[in-house]
Amino acid sequence: MGVTWLLVSAFAVAQAPANDACSAAIVLTETSVITGDLTGATSDQALQDCVSLPNEDGVWYKISPTSDKQLIFLIGTDLQEDDYQLSLFSGPDCDNLTCELDYSGFDPNYINNTLLAWDATAGNDYYLHVAQVAGGSAPNEFELRVEILDYQVNDDCSGAIAVTEGSYSVTLKGSTHTDDYDSCGSAYESDSPDIYYTFTPTESGSYSATVVSVFGQLEKLVTVYSGDCENLTCINGGSYNGGQYYDATAEWDATAGTKYTILLHADAADGYGNFVFTLEQNPPTTNDDCASATVITPGSYRGSTATATPTENIDCDDLGEGNDHWYAFTAPDNAEYNITTNSLYTTFDTQLILLSGDCANPTCEDDNDDYGNNYYSRIDFTATQGVTYYFVVIPFDEDVSGNYELTLNRAEVPMNDDCASASDITYNSTVRGSTFGATASAALTDCEDADDNDAPDAWYRFQPTTSGTAVASLVDQFTDYYTALTVYEGTDCNSLTCIAGVEEVFSIVEFSELSFDFTEGTTYYIVVHGEDDDEFGNYQLYLGEPIDRNQPQTLPNTTSGPVLVMETGRYYSTISAAVAAVPEGVARTIIVESGTYPETVNFGTKLIQLKIVEASPPAGN
The missing domain is CATH 2.60.120.380 (Jelly Rolls)
Known part of the structure; x- marks a missing residue:
């Protein structure tokens, strides 16, 4: 008797997205944030390759501006430098498309994102194709940010906005490239979009025009001219000066009552980033030699x-x-x-x-x-x-x-230089100190990720009256060296037990942070020390509940320095001039949104974006 085998094979086929075909493109009508999914997407075989990008499996969007507009498309995720490709076509229908522009990979305006910008003509239909670069790491799910912008009034020299000394948050979005300027000083000619300002000083002296990044790693340029728009004469220009924030400065000796034209641009044709523009008179130098x-x-x-x-x-x-x-x-x-x-x-x-x-x-x-x-x-x-x-x-x-x-x-020996002289700290409190002049404690032992070393240290004693979880954090602008944190428990300094320890956890800056569970009636010792033997400096220590910094918040500008915002101690971003270029005491509003920015360390599933929404811009900008 024979045996008959029946083999059954089942395959799960992903359903194609609703906008998988050009004819089913999702219509975009206004500035928005759209989530998309490339799972199951297919390629349009009849679609030509666009400039340099091959036709990959993707989805479609359509936009039909009723007036001349600038279209900005920004795509990416929060966790990695993703490989998406954006292709823009124009045409009366999907059977008659003309490739206009494509872009893929890293964009200097917004780290880990891909940006495509296009100057659209009223009455034309535009089709955006979103796909993954073959062999790239981009996930199927993505976030597409769409901006449909009017052009700035100061997009060319004739519309230059008059400004006075001060600081202004500006953007190159909504601007185009003009061809009527050459290299000037260290500011070189580029194909970047640009904007114009004029400045007429009330007194003669040395002045500086500075541009500093808010987000991204885009190099900016600033150029100062004299004369009218038809006869601009180069005075000086500045390009990236090697600083942390991709800033540039142009300095010049100005004459009272003379009008100067200031051109702001970038080093790349796709340089649509945001930055702070500061115009100020330079103080006289008294200690020059x-x-x-x-x-x-x-x-x-x-x-x-x-x-x-x-x-x-x-x-x-x-x-x-x-x-x-x-x-x-x-x-x-x-x-x-x-x-x-x-x-x-x-x-x-x-x-x-x-x-x-x-x-x-x-x-x-x-x-x-x-x-x-x-x-x-x-x-x-x-x-x-x-x-x-x-x-x-x-x-x-x-x-x-x-x-x-x-x-x-x-150097001063701190009062809390060892365990026996530990300073008391309470829950939900902040203290400042310095380990410059402190000594290394023999009582300090290896504790989880914090090594026993000979770095100077400072001790704090925590005696909770309830039980719970605490965060000990050195995340603050005041902290200025590579730190480590260690937490012990014990009835006295001779019987300490390791609870938690960590060295600096944010690899580009020096901050340390840890969390631990505490019990009512137990004594805990928190030790601030250096990552290495020769590390010491100033610090600010916070002990208390985790702070949800991923909420809209207003941060006062009490010093002329950039703002540092954290989200539950796991992400950070320094905003170079969001506050740095603003006079002391001027408040700035910072809104925290999802997104990615330079010098970000990933420890979770979401990073933060800082958006300046109160900027004191000049009229008309």
Whole structure:
């Protein structure tokens, strides 16, 4: 008797998206955010390849502007640099399409996203095809942000907006490229969209026009002209100056009553990013050389090298010879000191030189180029009573100048230098301190991800009256070194048990953060220390409930520095000039939305976007 086998095979076939075909394109009528899914998408075999991109499986959208508009399409996800391709066609119907533009991969305006912009003509139908790049890592689900923009009034020189000294949040969205300018200073000609402003100073002097990124890694350019639009004469131009925020500055000597035209643009044809434009008169320089060095004591000092000049032949390790500022300090005692430019007020890549002696024959003691995030500088030194030391702030790039903050610190042993003298801290509270001058504690042991090392430390004691979960966080602008956190429990300092430990968890900045469960009546010790033996500095410690920073919030501008916003301690983004270019005390509103930005560390499923919605723009912009 034979046996008959019946083989049954079942296949699950994904259903194609509703807008899989051009003829079923989803109609876009206004600025919006649309979620899409490429699961089951197919290719239109009759569709031609568009410029450089092959025809891949994708979905379709259609837009028919009733007036001349600029179309901005931004696509991406929150977790990675994705590989989507956007192709734009025009035509009366899907059988008669003409390829206009395509784009794929990384976009410098918005990290991890792909952007396509097109100047649309009223009455034309446009079709957008969204697909994955073959072999790329883009997920099927995506978020498409669509902006349908009127053109800015200052899109060309004839519509230039008159401004006064101040700061303005601006964008190159809604602008086009003009052909009536050439390279000027270090600002080179590009195919970027551009916008125009005019400025007529009321007094003569040295002025600066600066552009600083809000998001992305797009390099900006700024150019200053004299004359009317038909006869613009180059005065000076600035390009990316090597700073952290892709900023550029153009400086010039202005005459009262003379009108100047200022052109803002980028280095790329697709440079539609947002940035802050600041126009200000440069303060006079009084400490431009050793003889006029500003005498200081421990504290912080702000300045600008915009009107400074370089000092030649500083014999100290062949550091650059850019515009520099000098400070003098006579040590009142034998003690440990340090100087640093580590501040959010500092806008350029700095170098520091430490000299001693007199101006006629100074002795090089030390120098430093990079410390911390590689843009700031720091020198630690042992001062001898009665000796005069000179500190020179100098740019890494000799063609660059900008704002800086120099801080001179004296080492002080903190009151909470060891476990026995730990300071009390309560739930939902914040304290500030410094480990400069502190000693390393023998009681500190390896604890989870925090290693036992000889870094100076500071101790806090937490004695909860309830049970729950706490977050210990050093996430703050005040924290200025590579930190570590350790939490112990115990009845006394001789019987400590490791609860949690972590070294800096955000790889580009120095912040540390951890969470732990606590029990009523138990004593906990929280230790702030350095990631390595030689790490010490200022810190701000928060202990309490997790903060949901992924909510709309208003952050006061109490200092002239950028805003740092965190979402539940897991994501961060420094917004270079969202506040930095605004006068002190001026409030700015920051809205937190989903999105991705530069220098973001991924620890979860969602990143944050900071959007400036109150910007004090000039009229008509």
